[in-house]
Structures are given as C-alpha cells and as structure tokens.
Amino acid sequence: MKQSGRKRNIWAAALGIPLLLAAAYPLQRRIDARVRTVQQEKDELMLRSGRVLKKLSLGYDSLLADIYWTRAVQYYGGKRRDHDPNFELLAPLLDLTTTLDPHLLVAYKFGAIFLAEPPPKGAGRPDLAVNLIRRAIMNNPENWRLWADLGFIYYWDMKDYKKAAEAYMEGSRRPGARDWMKVMAAKIAEEGGSRQTSRFLWDQVYRSTEDPNIRKNAFEHLQSLKAEEDAERLEEFAARFRRRFGRFPASARELVEAGILPGVPLDPAGYSYVLTPDGKAHLNPSSPVTSDVLKPVLPH
Amino acid sequence: MTWVVALNTFREAVRDRVLYNLIFFALLMIAAAVLVGQISIGIEHLVIVNLGLTAISIFGLVMAIFIGVGLVYKEIDKRTLYALLARPLRRRQFLVGKYAGLLLTLAVNTALMTLGLAVALFYVSRTFVRSDLSILVAVYFILLKLALVTALALLFSCFSTPMLSTVFTLGLYLAGTFSTDIRSFGEVTESPALGAVTKFLYYLLPNFNNFNAIAAAAYGRQIPLILVAQNTAYAAIYITLVLLAAAAIFSNRDLK
Amino acid sequence: MQAAIEIDGLTKDYYLGFWRKRPRRALDGLTLTIEEGEVFGFLGPNGAGKTTTLKLLMGLIFPTSGGARILGRAIEDVSMHHDVGYLPEQPYFYDYLTARELLDYFARFFRLSAEERRRRIGSVLDLVGLSSAADVQLRRYSKGMLQRIGMAQAILHQPRVVFLDEPMSGLDPVGRREARDIILDLKRQGRTVFFSTHILPDAEMLCDRVAVLVGGKLQGVGSPEQIVSIEVESLEVLFELPAGSALPPALEDAATQTGARYRIQVPEAQLYDALEGLRAARARIISVSQLKPTLEDFFLRLVGGEQRKHAVEISGGGL
Numbered sequence: 001m002k003q004s005g006r007k008r009n010i011w012a013a014a015l016g017i018p019l020l021l022a023a024a025y026p027l028q029r030r031i032d033a034r035v036r037t038v039q040q041e042k043d044e045l046m047l048r049s050g051r052v053l054k055k056l057s058l059g060y061d062s063l064l065a066d067i068y069w070t071r072a073v074q075y076y077g078g079k080r081r082d083h084d085p086n087f088e089l090l091a092p093l094l095d096l097t098t099t100l101d102p103h104l105l106v107a108y109k110f111g112a113i114f115l116a117e118p119p120p121k122g123a124g125r126p127d128l129a130v131n132l133i134r135r136a137i138m139n140n141p142e143n144w145r146l147w148a149d150l151g152f153i154y155y156w157d158m159k160d161y162k163k164a165a166e167a168y169m170e171g172s173r174r175p176g177a178r179d180w181m182k183v184m185a186a187k188i189a190e191e192g193g194s195r196q197t198s199r200f201l202w203d204q205v206y207r208s209t210e211d212p213n214i215r216k217n218a219f220e221h222l223q224s225l226k227a228e229e230d231a232e233r234l235e236e237f238a239a240r241f242r243r244r245f246g247r248f249p250a251s252a253r254e255l256v257e258a259g260i261l262p263g264v265p266l267d268p269a270g271y272s273y274v275l276t277p278d279g280k281a282h283l284n285p286s287s288p289v290t291s292d293v294l295k296p297v298l299p300h
Numbered sequence: 301m302t303w304v305v306a307l308n309t310f311r312e313a314v315r316d317r318v319l320y321n322l323i324f325f326a327l328l329m330i331a332a333a334v335l336v337g338q339i340s341i342g343i344e345h346l347v348i349v350n351l352g353l354t355a356i357s358i359f360g361l362v363m364a365i366f367i368g369v370g371l372v373y374k375e376i377d378k379r380t381l382y383a384l385l386a387r388p389l390r391r392r393q394f395l396v397g398k399y400a401g402l403l404l405t406l407a408v409n410t411a412l413m414t415l416g417l418a419v420a421l422f423y424v425s426r427t428f429v430r431s432d433l434s435i436l437v438a439v440y441f442i443l444l445k446l447a448l449v450t451a452l453a454l455l456f457s458c459f460s461t462p463m464l465s466t467v468f469t470l471g472l473y474l475a476g477t478f479s480t481d482i483r484s485f486g487e488v489t490e491s492p493a494l495g496a497v498t499k500f501l502y503y504l505l506p507n508f509n510n511f512n513a514i515a516a517a518a519y520g521r522q523i524p525l526i527l528v529a530q531n532t533a534y535a536a537i538y539i540t541l542v543l544l545a546a547a548a549i550f551s552n553r554d555l556k
Numbered sequence: 557m558q559a560a561i562e563i564d565g566l567t568k569d570y571y572l573g574f575w576r577k578r579p580r581r582a583l584d585g586l587t588l589t590i591e592e593g594e595v596f597g598f599l600g601p602n603g604a605g606k607t608t609t610l611k612l613l614m615g616l617i618f619p620t621s622g623g624a625r626i627l628g629r630a631i632e633d634v635s636m637h638h639d640v641g642y643l644p645e646q647p648y649f650y651d652y653l654t655a656r657e658l659l660d661y662f663a664r665f666f667r668l669s670a671e672e673r674r675r676r677i678g679s680v681l682d683l684v685g686l687s688s689a690a691d692v693q694l695r696r697y698s699k700g701m702l703q704r705i706g707m708a709q710a711i712l713h714q715p716r717v718v719f720l721d722e723p724m725s726g727l728d729p730v731g732r733r734e735a736r737d738i739i740l741d742l743k744r745q746g747r748t749v750f751f752s753t754h755i756l757p758d759a760e761m762l763c764d765r766v767a768v769l770v771g772g773k774l775q776g777v778g779s780p781e782q783i784v785s786i787e788v789e790s791l792e793v794l795f796e797l798p799a800g801s802a803l804p805p806a807l808e809d810a811a812t813q814t815g816a817r818y819r820i821q822v823p824e825a826q827l828y829d830a831l832e833g834l835r836a837a838r839a840r841i842i843s844v845s846q847l848k849p850t851l852e853d854f855f856l857r858l859v860g861g862e863q864r865k866h867a868v869e870i871s872g873g874g875l
C-alpha cells in the first residue's frame with residue numbers, strides 16, 4: 001500500500017533513533033577521553049584582582065560572586081574526581097568570591113574546609129584556611145560561629161591548641177555566643193588534643209550544621225574517634241588476658257569466653273574488630289569506618 | 301527539490317535582514333582590537349580570540365534558535381505551506397530543505413564573522429602563526445554545534461509555538477552544555493542511584509561540551525584531527541536522529 | 557478511460573477540546589467519481605466540509621477512513637502532484653517574494669528549463685492580470701490580488717487536474733469574469749477542474765456536473781439542469797398599493813414589503829387568483845416575472861428549516 005509513505009517515517013524514527021543513540025554512546029566515550037586534554041583548563045585565572053572584578057561587574061557583584069563560588073565548587077569537585085592533588089586555584093577563586101560578596105558565609109565556611117583538609121580530600125593548606133576565616137570575621141564581626149570555625153582549624157588541622165583555645169575564648173565573648181564556646185576554650189586549654197575534646201568538637205560540628213556533606217564528614221570523624229577509643233580499650237583487655245593466660249587472645253570471642261568481656265565489641269558500623277597475635281586491635285577491612293591510626297587487617 | 305526549498309529559506313533569511321548582526325560583530329571586533337592594546341599588555345591575542353569566538357558562538361546560537369523555532373511553525377501558521385505542499389514535494393524533503401537553508405545561512409554568517417576575527421587578529425598581532433589554525437577548528441566546532449541546535453529547534457518547531465520551542469531548545473542546550481557537570485555532581489555525591497541517573501542523562505542528552513574548543517584556540521593548543529573526525533561523526537549521528545524524529549512527527553500531523 | 561478523481565468513503569473527524577478529545581465529523585463517507593475533462597462544482601453552505609475535502613485530497617490533512625485516487629494514483633503518492641494544481645482557500649504566500657519570484661520558486665519543483673519557466677510565468681501572469689504588479693512584494697498585495705496569484709500558481713505547470721477552493725472569493729466583477737474564462741479555458745484544453753463555491757450562477761454556468769454537500773454528507777450529484785428540474789417553477793409579482801387600501805387577506809402571509817413595494821412569489825397555478833385579489837385591492841402591478849428555478853432553490857430545500865439562515869446568506873453571494 002502507498003499508505004506506508006507516512007508510516008515509513010514513523011518506522012524509520014522508531015528503529016533509527018535507538019540505533020543512532022547506541023552508536024553515539026561509544027563515540028561519546030572516546031570523545032570524553034580526548035576532549036579533556038583539549039579543554040584542560042590551564043589552571044589559570046584571567047583576572048586575579050577582586051577589586052577590579054568588582055568594578056567590572058557593574059553592580060551585579062553578588063551575582064558574580066555566586067558564579068565564582070559555583071566555579072570554586074566545581075573546581076574543587078573536579079579535582080577530587082580526578083584525584084588531582086593540585087588545588088592551586090582554590091584560594092584565589094575563594095578570594096575573588098569573598099571580595100565580590102564579603103557576606104557570602106558559605107564560601108568562607110566550605111572554602112575553609114576545602115582548603116584545610118589534607119589531600120586528597122582538600123588542599124592541605126590550613127594556613128590559607130585561617131586567613132580566609134580571619135577575613136570572614138573581619139567582614140562579619142557579629143557572627144560568633146566564625147570564631148568556632150577558626151578555633152576548629154587551629155585545633156584539628158594545625159594542632160595549635162593555644163591559638164585554638166584563644167579563638168574559642170574570643171568567640172565566646174561575642175554577643176549571642178553559646179556557652180559551649182567557653183567550655184571548649186577551657187577544655188582545650190586544659191587537655192590539649194585529648195580524644196574527648198575532639199569528640200566534643202566534632203559533635204558540635206555535627207549538631208550545628210544542616211549541610212549534609214559537613215554532617216557526613218563530622219559523622220565519619222566521630223565514628224573513627226569512637227573506633228580508636230574502642231581499639232585502645234580492646235588492647236587493654238588483651239593485655240589483661242595475657243597476664244592471665246600468658247598469651248594474647250586470638251579473637252575478641254576468646255575474651256568473652258574468658259569472662260573478661262560481656263560480649264563481642266562491634267565498631268560503629270557494626271563490624272567486629274580484628275585482634276592480631278601481637279595484641280593489637282584493627283578495623284575489619286569490610287567496615288566502612290576509616291581511621292588514620294587504625295589500619296584494617298584481614299581476620300586470620 | 302530539497303535544495304530549492306533550502307535556497308528559498310536562505311533568501312528569506314537574507315531578506316529579513318538577518319545578516320545585520322554582522323555589523324554589530326564588526327563593531328565589536330573593531331572596538332576590541334583598538335581597546336585591547338591599551339588595557340592589557342601581552343594578552344591581546346588571547347583576548348581577541350576569546351572574545352571573537354565567544355561572539356561568533358553566541359550570535360550564531362541566537363540566530364539558530366530564533367529562526368529555527370519559526371522555520372516550520374510560521375509556514376503552517378501563515379498557511380504558506382498549503383500551496384508549497386501541492387508541489388511534488390514530500391514533507392520530509394521540505395523539512396530537510398528548511399534545515400539546510402538555515403544551515404547555509406548560519407555557515408555564511410559564521411564565515412563572514414570569522415573573516416572579521418581574522419582581520420582584528422591581524423591588526424593586533426601583525427602576523428598569523430601556525431597555531432592560529434586551531435581557531436579555524438574551533439569555528440568548525442561552533443558550526444557543528446549550531447547545526448545540532450538548529451535541528452533541535454526545527455524538531456520543536458514541528459509541533460509547538462515559537463515561544464515554547466525557544467524554551468525547549470534553550471533548555472536542552474543548557475542541559476547539554478552542563479551535562480558534564482551534572483554527571484560529575486552525580487559522581488561526587490556517591491549515591492549510586494543518582495550517579496546512574498546522571499550518567500544515563502549524560503549519554504542521552506546531546507553533548508554540547510564536545511564542541512567547546514575556544515580555550516584551546518585561544519592558547520594556540522593543537523586540536524587532534526581524530527577529535528575533529530569524532531565530533532563530526534557525533535554531530536552527524538545526533539542530527540540524523542533529531543531529523544528522523546522531526547520527520548516522523550511532521551509527516552503525520554494535520555495542517556490546521 | 558480512467559477517472560480523473562475517485563473518492564471512496566472519505567471520512568474526516570476533527571478532535572475538539574483540550575483534555576477530553578471529542579470527535580466531530582466534518583466529512584462523512586464521501587464517495588464521488590469525476591471523469592477527465594469534466595468541470596465539477598462542489599457546492600455547500602459554510603462548514604459543509606468542502607475545504608476539508610480538498611485538504612484531504614491534497615494530503616494537507618489525513619483521513620480518518622477512506623481514501624482517494626487522482627489520475628489513478630493514491631493521494632499519498634506525492635508524484636501525483638506533478639499533474640495536479642491547487643488553489644487554497646484564502647491563499648497566502650511568502651511576504652518577502654515578488655509574484656514573479658514566487659512563481660519561479662514553485663516552478664522549480666517541476667522539470668522545466670529556465671527558458672520555459674520564464675515563458676510560462678510571463679503568460680500566466682498575463683492571464684490573471686498581474687503583469688503590472690509582477691515585481692511587487694506579496695506583502696503589498698490586496699486580497700483579490702492574492703487570489704489571482706493563487707490561481708496563477710495553480711495552473712502554472714499545466715496540470716491535468718486543477719482543484720480550486722472558492723476561486724471567485726475576494727474578486728471584483730471583472731476578476732470573476734476572468735476567473736470564469738480561465739476555467740472555461742482549462743476545460744477547452746481538456747483539463748479536469750474541481751472547484752468549490754457558494755456562488756450558484758457560477759456553478760450553473762461553468763459546471764458539467766455538481767455535487768451538493770451539507771453537514772459533511774453528500775446530498776446529490778448531477779448536471780445542474782438535472783438538479784434544477786426537481787423544482788416546481790414559480791412566478792414573482794411586484795406591486796404597489798395606493799394609500800388607504802390594504803393587502804388582500806389571502807396574500808398577507810406571502811408578501812414581503814420593501815418601502816412602498818410589495819413582492820409575492822406564487823406557483824404558476826395560483827397566479828390568476830393572486831392577480832385577481834390584487835386587482836380588487838387596486839394594486840398597481842409593476843412586474844410579473846418567471847423565476848427561473850435555480851440551484852439556489854434546490855439548495856434552500858435541502859438545507860431546510862434549521863439552516864435557512866445560512867442558506868439566505870449564501871444566496872446573497874450571487875453576482
């Protein structure tokens with residue numbers, strides 16, 4: 001039938017479109033591999049002066065700040081995705097963003113985290129993070145939480161407990177500051193980098209933010225702190241076992257059987273710890289919990 | 301026959317004074333060439349190429365979308381199509397003819413703008429170097445991109461009003477430009493479901509990021525020939541696909 | 557000899573409404589055969605489905621069911637258009653082209669040499685009386701001029717079958733005569749003409765056969781005389797009444813008054829009774845004329861009571 005003339009177009013589309021899409025897929029993958037080398041940003045900024053940029057923005061500086069902030073986030077995300085430890089442009093991008101809009105608090109807060117975290121999670125430049133937060137405080141003096149952020153970087157990333165205590169103290173004097181700021185200042189001054197202080201700090205971070213990424217990060221830190229504490233306790237029990245039986249226990253279960261422990265301890269993710277013959281406690285390799293101190297070891 | 305329609309479409313565009321944009325482009329290039337030496341030292345070449353190619357891309361894009369969305373709609377709306385389709389002309393030939401006509405318009409327009417860019421470049425550098433060839437490749441990529449955008453505009457023009465078609469085309473263009481970012485966002489969130497969705501979208505949407513070689517041209521970086529071939533193939537595949545869809549829709553609809 | 561146009565059960569439903577689409581039948585099972593060389597009139601009141609039929613035949617819209625063949629080829633076959641011309645209803649063409657350019661554009665779809673194109677365009681422009689406006693952009697054309705250029709493009713490639721949707725609409729009296737001449741010319745050349753119209757005298761004068769369509773349904777096909785002979789002949793009497801005298805009661809209902817004049821229409825058999833009554837009333841008879849029964853009457857009868865208003869408007873369309 002000649003009627004097929006119209007129908008033929010439908011058939012051509014119904015068959016042709018999936019086929020062509022299927023052909024586009026491998027092609028796109030090849031292009032992806034090549035296009036990156038061509039488009040590679042020569043990690044360069046045409047304009048580094050925030051003040052010039054502000055003039056050029058013709059009054060749309062807060063919009064431009066948002067754009068630069070997006071660029072900073074994308075830059076950071078891209079570097080993390082590519083496992084590229086070179087975060088050279090991050091600081092200038094943040095600088096531009098916060099010069100264009102000095103009240104863009106997210107840029108300071110996240111920016112400081114991006115900068116301070118050690119590679120591969122961040123630039124490993126807590127000194128730059130401190131500068132950024134200090135600028136934030138200068139531009140937003142009424143915001144006492146910025147002092148907590150500053151103290152946190154001193155405490156956690158730079159391990160400078162004196163400066164950390166001072167920052168918390170300073171912050172606690174601002175109007176509206178919560179009482180725990182004072183508690184933190186006192187605790188850090190007294191104990192330095194104790195695990196309990198750390199836990200308290202991360203707990204504060206966890207509770208004071210609604211951003212899912214920061215929460216997740218804080219949660220992971222809390223988990224590893226808990227695991228480290230558990231491991232230390234476990235090693236103490238193992239030592240007690242040895243005093244009694246002359247050897248280290250082969251597993252946590254043996255500690256339970258010996259009546260030293262009421263049950264097999266689990267890490268925050270629900271996996272049992274691994275005890276090695278030298279009496280050391282380790283994380284189970286299947287556990288998602290990570291720690292700089294505890295290395296995962298396969299159970300024997 | 302398709303060619304007859306294409307030439308008439310080109311004639312329409314020219315008579316509608318579409319190429320007036322060239323005057324703006326020329327003024328822009330002249331201003332840039334004269335001013336650039338005074339405000340930035342050492343990067344005149346960079347600025348001229350960046351500005352020129354960006355302008356070529358934007359001017360072309362505006363033209364492709366705004367003419368593209370009216371290509372079919374206007375002929376249906378004004379009923380000029382009635383007498384035309386009484387010729388021995390298939391609807392799909394009409395579509396392809398319209399498409400080719402706008403493509404021809406865009407190609408001529410782009411060629412003239414490229415000429416303007418070359419003149420401005422010569423004015424500031426006093427010479428051409430081998431690496432300037434990548435500017436031509438970048439222009440070619442822009443044309444591929446415009447060809448794809450035009451196909452999309454034509455597709456929407458077959459069944460919706462110019463207003464809506466503009467929204468659709470622009471939306472797809474933006475989505476296709478940022479699909480790389482959408483995908484990396486999906487990867488960074490580490491949620492497998494979201495990652496799968498963004499990855500699927502990444503391969504489904506037309507990828508306009510492929511055609512971005514402006515930075516490479518500005519820094520005189522060489523663009524491998526194989527990428528030129530791959531991008532050409534990619535554009536051809538995607539354009540065919542879109543035109544197939546347009547033909548299927550248009551051949552089966554009643555003209556009001 | 558094969559038929560020029562064979563229409564077989566052609567049906568079209570339009571779907572109305574945005575959410576719940578309700579079908580509305582615009583053409584209902586039209587079946588018609590038109591021989592080569594015929595001039596065929598397609599008559600019907602507004603909204604009868606004439607334009608719908610022509611658009612279906614030209615492939616601009618698609619039938620719900622049924623089909624048609626033109627010169628032995630199905631209407632879906634675009635090659636059929638080599639031998640077919642079409643003047644759309646209220647035609648509109650590209651603003652930015654001149655008449656000559658438009659015709660040249662359309663002529664390029666046929667295998668014609670440049671020389672042949674130029675020659676034909678010149679003669680066809682002459683034929684429709686647009687020679688002096690040939691190089692004016694169509695955006696400056698009046699309604700009637702557009703109608704003329706529409707006629708020109710329909711016959712430019714010397715098609716064997718020509719479809720004209722209301723070819724006389726928008727034309728001045730001279731234009732109408734010229735259009736009629738063109739149709740008669742086409743007939744002399746042995747071409748088939750299928751045209752829709754409301755104007756009955758045109759159809760009577762030009763057509764070998766006519767079809768009448770009402771509400772999407774075919775009401776009848778035949779030669780104009782055949783259809784006319786159905787009607788009973790009648791007479792019209794025009795008269796004036798002197799001051800102070802009244803209409804005879806028997807005629808009160810039938811008479812229509814225009815100023816001082818009255819008009820009655822009576823069957824032949826009752827003429828003398830009517831005149832008798834008028835004489836008694838001392839009426840001054842102005843004229844008694846035989847009403848040549850026309851398609852119009854046939855039309856009025858077909859359309860019937862409800863659509864009478866329509867039909868009256870149509871009768872006003874006559875020259």
Ligand SMILES: Nc1ncnc2c1ncn2[C@@H]1O[C@H](COP(=O)(O)OP(=O)(O)OP(=O)(O)O)[C@@H](O)[C@H]1O
Nearest residue numbers: 556570571582600601602603604605606607608609
């Ligand atoms: N696009 C459409 N959508 C919905 N209904 C339509 C459409 N076109 C026509 N119709 C309906 O179909 C019927 C037939 O219309 P058509 O235009 O064929 O009449 P016609 O005989 O040409 O009338 P006219 O003498 O006024 O030109 C009408 O009732 C009309 O309302």
Ligand SMILES: [Mg+2]
Nearest residue numbers: 606607608645
């Ligand atoms: Mg009509």
